[in-house]
Amino acid sequence: MAILKKSAVWIGYLAALLALPQFFDSVLAVSIFNQMAIAIVFGLSYNMLLGQGGMLSFGHAVYFGLGGFLAVHALLMIEVETVYFSIIWIPLVGGFIGLLAALFIGTFSTHKAGTVFAMISLGIGELLAASSLIFVSFFGGEAGVSGDRTFGPPFFGIEWFQNLEIYYLAVAWVFIATVFMYLFTQTPAGKMANAVRDNPERAEFIGYSARKVRYITFCAAGLFAGVAGGLFALNYEFITEENLNAATSGRVLLSAYIGGLGYFIGPIVGAVILTLMNSLLSNYSDLWMLYLGIMFLLTVMFLPRGFAGFIMMHQLAWVRGKIKSLLVPYLLTGIPSLLFLISVVGLIELSHTDEAELYYFGLSFNSTAAMDFILIAIVALGSLLSIRRSLPQLRAAWEAANEIPESVDEESTS
Amino acid sequence: MTVLSLNDVTKNFGETEIIRGVSLAIEKGEKHAIIGPNGAGKSTLFHLISGLYNVTSGSIRFKDQEIQNKQPYEINRLGVARSFQVTNIFARMNVFENVRCALLWSSGYKYSFWHLLGRQKELNEKTMHVLEQIGLQKKALFPAGELAYAHQRALELGIAIASGAEIIMLDEPVAGMSHSEAEGAVELIRRITEGKTLIMVEHDMNIVFDVADKISVLVYGKVIASDRPENIRANAQVQESYLGEVVTSA
Ligand SMILES: Nc1ncnc2c1ncn2[C@@H]1O[C@H](COP(=O)(O)OP(=O)(O)OP(=O)(O)O)[C@@H](O)[C@H]1O
Ligand SMILES: [Mg+2]
Numbered sequence: 001m002a003i004l005k006k007s008a009v010w011i012g013y014l015a016a017l018l019a020l021p022q023f024f025d026s027v028l029a030v031s032i033f034n035q036m037a038i039a040i041v042f043g044l045s046y047n048m049l050l051g052q053g054g055m056l057s058f059g060h061a062v063y064f065g066l067g068g069f070l071a072v073h074a075l076l077m078i079e080v081e082t083v084y085f086s087i088i089w090i091p092l093v094g095g096f097i098g099l100l101a102a103l104f105i106g107t108f109s110t111h112k113a114g115t116v117f118a119m120i121s122l123g124i125g126e127l128l129a130a131s132s133l134i135f136v137s138f139f140g141g142e143a144g145v146s147g148d149r150t151f152g153p154p155f156f157g158i159e160w161f162q163n164l165e166i167y168y169l170a171v172a173w174v175f176i177a178t179v180f181m182y183l184f185t186q187t188p189a190g191k192m193a194n195a196v197r198d199n200p201e202r203a204e205f206i207g208y209s210a211r212k213v214r215y216i217t218f219c220a221a222g223l224f225a226g227v228a229g230g231l232f233a234l235n236y237e238f239i240t241e242e243n244l245n246a247a248t249s250g251r252v253l254l255s256a257y258i259g260g261l262g263y264f265i266g267p268i269v270g271a272v273i274l275t276l277m278n279s280l281l282s283n284y285s286d287l288w289m290l291y292l293g294i295m296f297l298l299t300v301m302f303l304p305r306g307f308a309g310f311i312m313m314h315q316l317a318w319v320r321g322k323i324k325s326l327l328v329p330y331l332l333t334g335i336p337s338l339l340f341l342i343s344v345v346g347l348i349e350l351s352h353t354d355e356a357e358l359y360y361f362g363l364s365f366n367s368t369a370a371m372d373f374i375l376i377a378i379v380a381l382g383s384l385l386s387i388r389r390s391l392p393q394l395r396a397a398w399e400a401a402n403e404i405p406e407s408v409d410e411e412s413t414s
Numbered sequence: 415m416t417v418l419s420l421n422d423v424t425k426n427f428g429e430t431e432i433i434r435g436v437s438l439a440i441e442k443g444e445k446h447a448i449i450g451p452n453g454a455g456k457s458t459l460f461h462l463i464s465g466l467y468n469v470t471s472g473s474i475r476f477k478d479q480e481i482q483n484k485q486p487y488e489i490n491r492l493g494v495a496r497s498f499q500v501t502n503i504f505a506r507m508n509v510f511e512n513v514r515c516a517l518l519w520s521s522g523y524k525y526s527f528w529h530l531l532g533r534q535k536e537l538n539e540k541t542m543h544v545l546e547q548i549g550l551q552k553k554a555l556f557p558a559g560e561l562a563y564a565h566q567r568a569l570e571l572g573i574a575i576a577s578g579a580e581i582i583m584l585d586e587p588v589a590g591m592s593h594s595e596a597e598g599a600v601e602l603i604r605r606i607t608e609g610k611t612l613i614m615v616e617h618d619m620n621i622v623f624d625v626a627d628k629i630s631v632l633v634y635g636k637v638i639a640s641d642r643p644e645n646i647r648a649n650a651q652v653q654e655s656y657l658g659e660v661v662t663s664a
Contacts, residue, residue: 186530188523191507195515198504204486205464205496206573207519216525262506 010179017171021164028279030163034235036275037170038228039255041177043267045224046252051261052185053217054197055110056118058249059125060225065244066101066128067094067226069139071233075147086155091173091230098226102219110214113200122246129245144240147233163235170231177227182264184220193217254292258299260306269307287352291345322401329394336386343380347373417442417611418463418494418581423472423482425455425462425635432458434635435472440581440628445612447626449619455635456615457499460585463613464496465489476581491519495579499586499615501566503573505559509550512558513572514541520577541576547602548572564595571599581611588621600625623647 020033042064049055071094077083109120132139139145149160158165184190192213196203200210233239242248251274259270277295281288303310317323346360350367358365365372418440425433432455440446448456461467463474465486474482481489504512514537521537523529531537545551548568553561558569571587587603588596600621603612616622622629623643630640631652639645639652646652 183530184527186532187527188518188529188531189525189527191511191515191531192518192525194507194511195504198506199502201466202498202502202504202573203515205490206516206577207487207490208525209485209487212525216527220527 013178014171014175017174018168021167025164027163030167032275032279034163034167034170035279036272037167037174038231038235039252039271039275040174040268041231042225042228042252043255043259043271044178044181044264045221045228046256047261047264047267048181048184048193048217048221048224050253050256051263051266052190052197053113053193053214053221055113055121055214055218056253057121058118058246058253059121059123059128060221060252061244061246061248062105062125062128063098063101063222063225064229064232064248064252065132065239065241067098067229068233068239068243069145069229070094070097071230072145072147072237072239073138075149075151075233075237076145078152079148084152086153087149087151087160087234088155088169088172090149090234091227094230094233095223095227098229099219099223101226102222106215106218106222110218111211113197113214121249125244125246125249129241132241132244139241142241144238144242146238149234149237160234166235170235173227173231177224178268181220181224185264189213189216254296258296258306260303260308260310260312262305263308263312266306266308269311273307285349287348290348317401320401325401326394326397329390329397332390333387333394336383336390339383340380340387343376343383346376347380350376415442416440417477418613419475420459420463421473421475423459423462423474424470425458425467426470431470432635433462433470436632436635436637438630438637438640440611440613442611443609445607445625445627446614447622447629448613448615448632449617449622449629450632454632456632457585459632460496460583460613460615463489464494464583487519490579493580494583495574495577495581496583497570497574497585497587499589501563501570503558503566503569505557507558508555509558509561509569510541510545510554512569513544513576514538516573516576517541517544520579544572544576547575547606549598564591567591568595568599571602575603575606579610581613582607583613585615586617587614588616588618596621 017037021030024030024033042060045063046057046060049057049060071090074083074090074093075087078085078087105124109117109124133141149166160166160169192203192208193216195206196208196210196213203210203213229239229243232243255270255274256267257270258273259268260266274292277288277292281291285291299306305312314323314326317326342361346365349360350358350365350373353367356366356368358367365376416439418438420436420438423433423436424431436459448459450456458467462469462482465481465484465488469482472482473480476489476492476494479492481492481494504515507515514531517537517540518524521534521540523534523537542551542554545554548571550565550568550572553565558566561569567587567590571584574584575582584603588599591599596618603614604625612625614622614625616625626643628640629643629646631638631646631649639649641649
């Protein structure tokens, strides 16, 4: 039964990945899906470090980037026929390089978790970003290096001209990588990573060197970050210093955090949200980075366990069949919250715009008229008041749905 | 046969000498209690034996090897397991996983990333067995950090005894437990350490005289007596420096 349920989840995951382009098949959609696929693998690998192993890294893009660079170089080698293999194996090249880099860097970075580890990861990141601008022949300087994925032997007639083809290849790799990263959490090394995260001192008294446990997790994370880098190389056919610098490292931390560090699916959720925000929001507003920052702050403050944690919070109510009782209170608070958000964003956009006229949600506003500002502000204020009124209701409904009946209360604590 | 011996061990923290030349010999199968007033250095002595601290001078032998400056995990692998006075568990993992992790090394899994734990039938059964012994089978899936205090103490003990190490060191295993819980725990300790060597720090003299077949009295970093329980009870110096008040008050 449990096994059946588990395989159902996996089949559902694969089916969802495969089905996406059936529903949205525009060029933009497929390019977003490709980004998502890359972000999922990268995010999951980051969560191996932070969520599973308790290592806060500010330089995880190093393994992603190195994997990606080598992958592009491999594409170039395929092109000039130095090597001869199908490009479907490129993510493995990336993974291999990510692993090698981690095998080396891990020898001195995993002695301690905490601040020491974080600082070393930051240092390595800076070091590599700097040297990527120095060793131009390998990293290509500011312009980066580019390749062409259409060389090499075709794979069952596929020559990888289209992004959609690459998407299906990416799905295969994303699925394989996800399965392996999940399985890793179920092994002795994977469980000990949790133990060392929780309490490195005690781990040493049950026979495990905390450093070695961290090292293994670190290497596994490097491997999968490299696979993600390889996928990146296949999708974009070029890579630059930007893909291994601190900004990229910061984004993956953000995405894993927003998704939820404590849950295996957290980074998947985070990758989907962040990719959507990245690519859709940036089309609508050049302030999207600001909104991303605000969202991160709100998540840290109100959803410390991320979106996955928010979903999981409803487990108890769900099991009890009480989830329905939350629906109306959620709507009563959710709709004004949305309205509040929209009006605040409207205010920001209106004060930011250079044009006299701003089209926002189908309405036209005048950025020079005080009246328009006041109007939006009134909506914001109104929705805020409405939230204040409905919030106690939501809280009460939540408590009612999650109340622990007296009878099954802690019996045995005495 | 002596399994563990300390030879003139000292430990300084900065200028202060906390352990001031301790020599002890612990026989195989012995139930050895270490008693002494607060701050005498009992826990420090445990930390030295188990490898958390390096000794300042002196040596510690486990069977035929010197272990004084080995890492905790090396000493543990030789067959020395311990519990802590202050609960020291894996807080975010559930109770089952806490105990299973404590079994991994002794079951030979090492750093394996190719065994799936869900499929290790024998290991999982062993884990459940330990949980039954410490009375936490109903809490198996409960996050360890959210357990009631007494249950955390039981888990602390469970992690120490799970692997069935040859020497089991328990630092105030029943501290903070209610009377009946303590009784249960003592019963468990007795059962689990049958045929094994037990070193135990304990303040409750009833338990000490009940369990131990040898008692060492540590006062101000020195062993002032190490003998059979009846002789310790009769020892005038021990009476004066420590036992007197405790025994009468107990
Ligand atoms: N890491 C340390 N650094 C400095 N001093 C320490 C350290 N650890 C212990 N001490 C000191 O060493 C002395 C002995 O401490 P220890 O914890 O070994 O006593 P104990 O016999 O276990 O006492 P209790 O019965 O209260 O548990 C105390 O005075 C303590 O303050
Ligand atoms: Mg102590």
